[in-house]
Amino acid sequence: MTTAVRRGGRRRRRVPLVLAVPALVGLAFLVVPLAGLLIRAPWGTLTDQLFSPAVGQALVLSLVCASLATAICLVLGVPLAWLLARGDLPGRGVLRALVTVPLVLPPVVGGVALLLVLGRRGIIGQYLDAWFGISLPFTTAGVVVAEAFVAMPFLVISVEGALRGADPRYEDAAATLGASRWLTFRRVTLPSIAPGLVAGTVLCWARALGEFGATITFAGNFPGRTTTMPLAVYLALETDPGAAIVLSLVLLVLSIAVLVSLRDRWISTPS
Amino acid sequence: MSRSFRALALAAVAAGTLAGCGGTDTPAAPAGSGSTAPTVSGDITVFAAASLTEAFTRIGKDFEAANPGAKVTFNFAGSSALAQQINQGAPADVFASAAPTNMKQVTDTGAITDTPAVFVRNKLEIATPAGNPGKVTGLADFAKQDLKIALCAEQVPCGAAARKVFQIAGITPAPDTLEQDVKAVLTKVSLGEVDAALVYRTDVKAAGDKVAGMPFAEADQAVNDYPIAACAKAPNSAGAKAFVDYVRSDKGTAVLTQAGFAAP
Amino acid sequence: MTLHAELTIARDSGFQLELDLRIEPGQVLALLGPNGAGKTTALRALAGLLPISAGLVRLDEHIWDRPPEVFVPAEHRPIGVVFQDYLLFNHLTALDNVAFGLRARGADRTTARATARRWLDQVGLTDHAGTRPRALSGGQAQRVALARALATDPALLLLDEPLAALDASTRIHIRADLAHHLADYPGHTLLVTHDPLDAMVLADHLVIIEDGAVVQTGPPAQIARQPRTDYVAHLVGLNLYRGTADGTTVRLRDGGTLTIAEPGTGPVHVAFPPSAVSLHPENPAGSPRNSWPVTITTIEQHAHTIRVRLDGTPSVLADITPATLAELRLTPGTRLWATVKATETTAYPA
Numbered sequence: 001m002t003t004a005v006r007r008g009g010r011r012r013r014r015v016p017l018v019l020a021v022p023a024l025v026g027l028a029f030l031v032v033p034l035a036g037l038l039i040r041a042p043w044g045t046l047t048d049q050l051f052s053p054a055v056g057q058a059l060v061l062s063l064v065c066a067s068l069a070t071a072i073c074l075v076l077g078v079p080l081a082w083l084l085a086r087g088d089l090p091g092r093g094v095l096r097a098l099v100t101v102p103l104v105l106p107p108v109v110g111g112v113a114l115l116l117v118l119g120r121r122g123i124i125g126q127y128l129d130a131w132f133g134i135s136l137p138f139t140t141a142g143v144v145v146a147e148a149f150v151a152m153p154f155l156v157i158s159v160e161g162a163l164r165g166a167d168p169r170y171e172d173a174a175a176t177l178g179a180s181r182w183l184t185f186r187r188v189t190l191p192s193i194a195p196g197l198v199a200g201t202v203l204c205w206a207r208a209l210g211e212f213g214a215t216i217t218f219a220g221n222f223p224g225r226t227t228t229m230p231l232a233v234y235l236a237l238e239t240d241p242g243a244a245i246v247l248s249l250v251l252l253v254l255s256i257a258v259l260v261s262l263r264d265r266w267i268s269t270p271s
Numbered sequence: 272m273s274r275s276f277r278a279l280a281l282a283a284v285a286a287g288t289l290a291g292c293g294g295t296d297t298p299a300a301p302a303g304s305g306s307t308a309p310t311v312s313g314d315i316t317v318f319a320a321a322s323l324t325e326a327f328t329r330i331g332k333d334f335e336a337a338n339p340g341a342k343v344t345f346n347f348a349g350s351s352a353l354a355q356q357i358n359q360g361a362p363a364d365v366f367a368s369a370a371p372t373n374m375k376q377v378t379d380t381g382a383i384t385d386t387p388a389v390f391v392r393n394k395l396e397i398a399t400p401a402g403n404p405g406k407v408t409g410l411a412d413f414a415k416q417d418l419k420i421a422l423c424a425e426q427v428p429c430g431a432a433a434r435k436v437f438q439i440a441g442i443t444p445a446p447d448t449l450e451q452d453v454k455a456v457l458t459k460v461s462l463g464e465v466d467a468a469l470v471y472r473t474d475v476k477a478a479g480d481k482v483a484g485m486p487f488a489e490a491d492q493a494v495n496d497y498p499i500a501a502c503a504k505a506p507n508s509a510g511a512k513a514f515v516d517y518v519r520s521d522k523g524t525a526v527l528t529q530a531g532f533a534a535p
Numbered sequence: 536m537t538l539h540a541e542l543t544i545a546r547d548s549g550f551q552l553e554l555d556l557r558i559e560p561g562q563v564l565a566l567l568g569p570n571g572a573g574k575t576t577a578l579r580a581l582a583g584l585l586p587i588s589a590g591l592v593r594l595d596e597h598i599w600d601r602p603p604e605v606f607v608p609a610e611h612r613p614i615g616v617v618f619q620d621y622l623l624f625n626h627l628t629a630l631d632n633v634a635f636g637l638r639a640r641g642a643d644r645t646t647a648r649a650t651a652r653r654w655l656d657q658v659g660l661t662d663h664a665g666t667r668p669r670a671l672s673g674g675q676a677q678r679v680a681l682a683r684a685l686a687t688d689p690a691l692l693l694l695d696e697p698l699a700a701l702d703a704s705t706r707i708h709i710r711a712d713l714a715h716h717l718a719d720y721p722g723h724t725l726l727v728t729h730d731p732l733d734a735m736v737l738a739d740h741l742v743i744i745e746d747g748a749v750v751q752t753g754p755p756a757q758i759a760r761q762p763r764t765d766y767v768a769h770l771v772g773l774n775l776y777r778g779t780a781d782g783t784t785v786r787l788r789d790g791g792t793l794t795i796a797e798p799g800t801g802p803v804h805v806a807f808p809p810s811a812v813s814l815h816p817e818n819p820a821g822s823p824r825n826s827w828p829v830t831i832t833t834i835e836q837h838a839h840t841i842r843v844r845l846d847g848t849p850s851v852l853a854d855i856t857p858a859t860l861a862e863l864r865l866t867p868g869t870r871l872w873a874t875v876k877a878t879e880t881t882a883y884p885a
Contacts, residue, residue: 121463138447173622175609177636191626220448238351239426
């Protein structure tokens, strides 16, 4: 089959059918469920549900915990990424595999693992409890820990990839100008990997916000303290599906707002 | 070939039987041993409250022994979650709930049309980790802020019962977590993560050495009735009915009593 | 205040570099050699980006590198480097790039920017202070890189192929600019290049290295007159031969004989420029001159002359005018006679 060449212009590039059909199916697969939320939303009672104290509580808690978890991931994850990308360690490959495990581990399993280590009778938790009186399960801090555990690999992998792609010669240049290694890292390396860093941070935050399995297993469920939005949705589904849809819509709108504000900047590679 | 023919025949018989006696409490064929009730086969899916885990698993095995060719699969979870699932169209044959309210959620939508039968009763007990590290003495301790306490969420039968009990006793509890089903609460206790929890008597028994139980007076005033019924759109209605009958038979009742359930 | 470097660098690949350099203040030393000779390795060692395997790097009484005890890393050496790709920081403006070294060494932002602005004026880029490196042309980027390297007042300036990334016309212009700046700069300068013109124009002293070893050093003019290796000769565009002299006849090592002006004995180099070679369709008779049959292999067009490579005993390079090319109808494969006057040759002991 030949495509006629238009006179005086470029040939319009048509997507081949073999690609177009699965692509459209894939698009529908992702978009239709989201549309379903909008279609079935209880628009009548929406405003009442939206401003109920339970929803507000869960939302604030979710935002605060996700942000704290992301902050922890940044403080610990960026140096870890640097170590994996630039450190001269033997067994780096094994380390990297271990760091990636929470990515593929079912979140509930992660929660169980955290419980066994940081629970009141946990391997480390028992000392935390006995010596400092610190107990993480059933606390907001526990939520932050659970979220950080599942979300950190996203940040580490993203930043490590960016660091590997960064040109080390710029760091040489900075050294010849008298910059210490720390100054070089702050003012030359980090700015050069900014897109990858932002991408990792956004993914990390989004993952932390949506975490459910590890949170409910490790931190339990209590309104205002550990009931995050995903938990609230799950609970509401059993008693009041309308409320569940409203909560889901809030999360959906929030996610879209975050992605739109970043406007593709974080997925496009620097030219 | 012959197998499917047999199933068809059974279905015909079952349909005839149900049509004849719809709406009665007792099954058409007399329950119990020594009857000439035909054996059933095929898969039977039972949605049962979490507190029934150990007892029903045992009953399931016994049922399979009595009915070779039948295979019983269980879905144990909080009764409210199960009710929701059935209402959304989950392919269950039998539903056994830990409270009438959750059964009502299902009968209200017509997913169950038979009149449910109460087959056991259960009451609450205080559970502490073995050795009672929190030095819990009674229900009043549930108001203490410095103890770690786990309760069922209110929409789950054991949570509703707990609420009633606290109301009667005039205590405001200070829980640290509200779990989705009673087994999750029990796990927290057996892991030692909480100092005290309210679970069913049967759960304390099932947990063996890991958990210590402590009865309390108010429990008798908030006893849960457990109803059971076959589903209207059961994929295997003959099997469903047979299972319900078996549970209510002497054999079933014996297992349940041994687990700590009270007679209806 | 001499910069003294005796470098021995052994790389994992098996490559070995041995180099002895001395640079006086205000002097520009050019390190010249083919790719892979080790020039950039030497520069990185002086910069402190690479430790030497053995030897010494010293600026007066400050020892920068003396294995195994002493190694001063790059950030603690008073150096300025202009890299081949300039390596300007893309997320900073030209001004902040130039100010970077000053800020890194502790200056506050205002002072650093003021000094940086002065340097940008010096290189003629006042209007581009706020421009990002991606928006600068090659020549402009080179000048910013130079300003950045000089802004911290380094004792040693290192230039790694500073003009290589520029196109021919820009290069001529920038080279002249660079010569001015280097003349004003009071510190020591090491220029690494493979372009002989850079070396000739910018350097006071040349060190030519091949395969990790020095083959010739000296002022540019001297090297041009008396090249010691084929590479150097080719570099400066000379015909160079090795042979044994017996009076005024030299028996060439690779075959053939040449007659030179001054008698000599023993092993000698004989050199003459391509412009001294004349081409004839037949063997001309006449005054004492060297003449032998040759065949054209390639013809290259240079600025105003044509350079012809000829195969023969010996092979030779000849520069001719376009008129001659047309007149003799020269093409590769044409057979001719090459002649060189004895007086045009230079002979010196090998």
